[in-house]
Amino acid sequence: MTDAGRLGTGTSSEEVLGAAAKKFGAKAEPAKKDEKPLGAAKSPGIKKAPAGAKPGEEFHFETSKEALTEAERQKKKQKELEEMLKKALEEARLAEEEARRLAELEARRKREEEERKRREEEERKRREEEERRKREEAERKRKEEEERKRREAEEKKRREEEERRRKEEEERKRREEEERKRREEEERKRREEEEARRKKEEEEARRRREEEMKKKAEEEAKRKSQLADPSQRWQRLRDEKLGVDSSTDPRLQRVRMREEAADESRRRTRSEDEAVVHATEQARRAAKLAARKTARERRARMPGRQPLVRSITNVPANEKVAREYLNYLLEDLNRRAPHQRIRAGAAMYEKDESRQYIPPALKSKDEFKRLNAKCKNEDSVDILLDDAIVDDVERKHRSSVIDRVLDFLKTHMPVPATEIILGGSIGQGTAAPSYAAVQIVVLSDDFPKGGHEMWLPSAVVAYRKILEKAALEEGQLPDLTFVGHSQTTLQFMVEDVDVDMYFTHEWGDTEHDYDHLYREAMMIRETKARNCYAISAVRRQNAWVAGLPEVVKDVVRMVKNWRNCVDWGEKKKRPNSYLLTLMVHKAYEEACRFTEDVNEAPMEEDILKEFINLSQKLDRAIGRVTWNDYYDPELYRVEHISRLPVVQDPAMPAFNVGETMESWNMMRHEAWIWGQSLGILKL
Known part of the structure; x- marks a missing residue:
C-alpha cells in the first residue's frame, strides 16, 4: 500500500508528519504541554473536563484573544503541515513512479541481457552446428575419397585377380593341351609297343610253327631212315604194333617200361624244382604276412x-x-x-x-x-x-x-x-x-x-x-x-x-x-x-x-x-x-x-x-x-x-x-x- 493510501485511512496528522519527516529527513517536533489540540480551535467554548468528570459532560469557557491567536497559529501550522504532506505525498508518488520506472528499466535491461545472451548462445550453437556440419562434410568427403580409393583398389585388385585367373586359365589350358599331347604321345607309344609286342608274338608264333614243322620234318625223315635201316627194325615193329598187341609182345612191353621210367624221372626232377621254388615263395610270403600282421597291429593302435x-x-x-x-x-x-x-x-x-x-x-x-x-x-x-x-x-x-x-x-x-x-x-x-x-x-x-x-x-x-x-x-x-x-x-x-x-x-x-x-x-x-x-x-x-x-x-x-x-x-x-x-x-x-x-x-x-x-x-x-x-x-x-x-x-x-x-x-x-x-x- 502506498503512503497516500495509508494517509487516507484516517491516521493522525502527527503520524503523517512523522512519516513525511522520516521520509525527507526532517525531525518532527512534539507538541508543547500548553498547546491545545487542533480540535480546540474549532470549538473554543469547550475545555478539557476536570478530573473525575463523567463522560459526555461538557464544560464551556470564555474564549479569549490569546486563544484565538493560538488557534489561528495552529490552523496555519496545520495548513503548512497539510501542504508539506501533499508535497511529501507528491514526492512519494514521484519517487514510487521513479522506482517503478527504474524497476521496469532494470527488468527490461535484464530481459534484453537475457535476450542478448540467448541470441549469443543461439549464434554460438549455430556456429558450432555449422562447424560440425563442415567437419561432417569434410569427414564425408574424406570417407568418400577413401571409399573411392578403396573401390579403385578393389577394382584394380579384381582386374589383377581376373588377369591372374585368365593367365591361370591359359596356363591350365596350356597344361591340359600339353597333358593331352603327352597322353596322345603315350597312347601312340603304347599302341606302337602293343603293335611291336603283337608283331613279336606273331613272329614268335611263326617261329614256333616253323620249328614245329621243322621238327615234324625231322621226325618224318627219321622215320623214313628207320624204315630204310634194317638195324632199326624193332623200332618199326614197335611203331606198327603199338596199341595193338603191346600187351603180348615182351619187347614192346620192355620198351614201354623204359620210356615210362624215363618220363617219371623227368617228372620227379621237375616236381622237385617246382617244390623248391614253391617253398621259397611260400617262405617269402609267410615272412611278408608276418611283417604285414605286425604292421597292421601297429596301425590299429x-x-x-x-x-x-x-x-x-x-x-x-x-x-x-x-x-x-x-x-x-x-x-x-x-x-x-x-x-x-x-x-x-x-x-x-x-x-x-x-x-x-x-x-x-x-x-x-x-x-x-x-x-x-x-x-x-x-x-x-x-x-x-x-x-x-x-x-x-x-x-x-x-x-x-x-x-x-x-x-x-x-x-x-x-x-x-x-x-x-x-x-x-x-x-x-x-x-x-x-x-x-x-x-x-x-x-x-x-x-x-x-x-x-x-x-x-x-x-x-x-x-x-x-x-x-x-x-x-x-x-x-x-x-x-x-x-x-x-x-x-x-x-x-x-x-x-x-x-x-x-x-x-x-x-x-x-x-x-x-x-x-x-x-x-x-x-x-x-x-x-x-x-x-x-x-x-x-x-x-x-x-x-x-x-x-x-x-x-x-x-x-x-x-x-x-x-x-x-x-x-x-x-x-x-x-x-x-x-x-x-x-x-x-x-x-x-x-x-x-x-x-x-x-x-x-x-x-x-x-x-x-x-x-x-x-x-x-x-x-x-x-x-x-x-x-x-x-x-x-x-x-x-x-x-x-x-x-x-x-x-x-x-x-x-x-x-x-x-x-x-x-x-x-x-x-x-x-x-x-x-x-x-x-x-x-x-
Whole structure:
C-alpha cells in the first residue's frame, strides 16, 4: 500500500508528519504541554473536563484573544503541515513512479541481457552446428575419397585377380593341351609297343610253327631212315604194333617200361624244382604276412582310423528361421514356376551352380611319386598305408570343426528334423589326411517323399540364404565359406573341412520301410531324380562301410590318398569316395579267391593289384558289380534304366554309383601308371 493510501485511512496528522519527516529527513517536533489540540480551535467554548468528570459532560469557557491567536497559529501550522504532506505525498508518488520506472528499466535491461545472451548462445550453437556440419562434410568427403580409393583398389585388385585367373586359365589350358599331347604321345607309344609286342608274338608264333614243322620234318625223315635201316627194325615193329598187341609182345612191353621210367624221372626232377621254388615263395610270403600282421597291429593302435560318429535326433525347428525359410522357399518357387516342366520325370533344373573345382591336395604329385618309388624299392606298401592315416591332431581338429557346425545347425533348423547324420569319408571312417570331406544329411518327416525336381532346388537355395544371413552377416559361424549349390546339395567349407549338406524325407529304419523306399525309387526312370532317393539310405550305407574289414578300409584310405594327389582337371573325371570304397571291396573279394588258406586275409598288395585290374576292366562293356547284403540283386536290375557300367549301391538298389563317373579313360590311365610306379603291374 502506498503512503497516500495509508494517509487516507484516517491516521493522525502527527503520524503523517512523522512519516513525511522520516521520509525527507526532517525531525518532527512534539507538541508543547500548553498547546491545545487542533480540535480546540474549532470549538473554543469547550475545555478539557476536570478530573473525575463523567463522560459526555461538557464544560464551556470564555474564549479569549490569546486563544484565538493560538488557534489561528495552529490552523496555519496545520495548513503548512497539510501542504508539506501533499508535497511529501507528491514526492512519494514521484519517487514510487521513479522506482517503478527504474524497476521496469532494470527488468527490461535484464530481459534484453537475457535476450542478448540467448541470441549469443543461439549464434554460438549455430556456429558450432555449422562447424560440425563442415567437419561432417569434410569427414564425408574424406570417407568418400577413401571409399573411392578403396573401390579403385578393389577394382584394380579384381582386374589383377581376373588377369591372374585368365593367365591361370591359359596356363591350365596350356597344361591340359600339353597333358593331352603327352597322353596322345603315350597312347601312340603304347599302341606302337602293343603293335611291336603283337608283331613279336606273331613272329614268335611263326617261329614256333616253323620249328614245329621243322621238327615234324625231322621226325618224318627219321622215320623214313628207320624204315630204310634194317638195324632199326624193332623200332618199326614197335611203331606198327603199338596199341595193338603191346600187351603180348615182351619187347614192346620192355620198351614201354623204359620210356615210362624215363618220363617219371623227368617228372620227379621237375616236381622237385617246382617244390623248391614253391617253398621259397611260400617262405617269402609267410615272412611278408608276418611283417604285414605286425604292421597292421601297429596301425590299429594309431588314432584317426575310427569314424566320427555324430548323430543328433529330434531337432526342433526354430520359428524365426522357419518363417525366413518359408519366405525364401516361396520366393524361389515363384521364380522357378514358369521354367518347371510338368511332365513326369522332368530334367531337374536348367542351371547347376555346384562346385566345379577339385580341392587341392596337401601332398604334391612329385612327393607322392617319391613315396611310390620308395615303396617299390622296399617291396612294401606300408609306407603308403601309414601315410594315408589321419594323425590325432588333425582328427581332433576335424572333430571340433564338425561339432561347431552341428551345434550351429541345431539352432537353425527351418523344419523339425528327426535326425541329422554324418556320412562321407569322415562319417564312415575312411578319410585320408590330404582331404577332409563330410556329408551332413537332414532327415525330416516334413520333406516330401518324391517330386524332388519340384521342391528340392528351392529348399537348397532357401537354406543357403538362411546360412548366409546367420553365419556371415550375424557372425555366428564366421569361418564358413560357400562353395556353391547343386540341385540336391548345399556345398560349403568350414576352415578346411568340405561339407555337402543333403535334405531328404525320413522313411524309417525297418525292413518294411526300406522295401517301400526301394520300390518307390525303382519306379523312377530319370537318373537324377532316381539318385535323390539314395541319400535316404545313409544309415545302411554307413553300416555297410563300418562292417568292412580293416584291411579294406586301409586300402580305401591309400586309394583316396592317391586320388587326391592326381590332377584330374575336371570334376566329372574324378572318382568319388563311395565309388572307390565299393571298388576296393570288390577287389578284396576277388583277392580272397586266390588265397590258399581260407582263414588268411589277402595282403594289401593283392587287393591293390585287383583294384587296378578292376579299374582297367570296368567300362561300358562289363556287366554288373553287386552285393546281396540288404537285398537280392536279381530282384532289382537297373541295366535297362541306367547306363553301363553298373556298380550297384549295396544300400540302395536303384542307385548306380558307376554313373557318377562320366569318363573312365583318365582313371584307367592314372591307375595303370600308379600300378607301374609301385611295381604291382608288370610291363
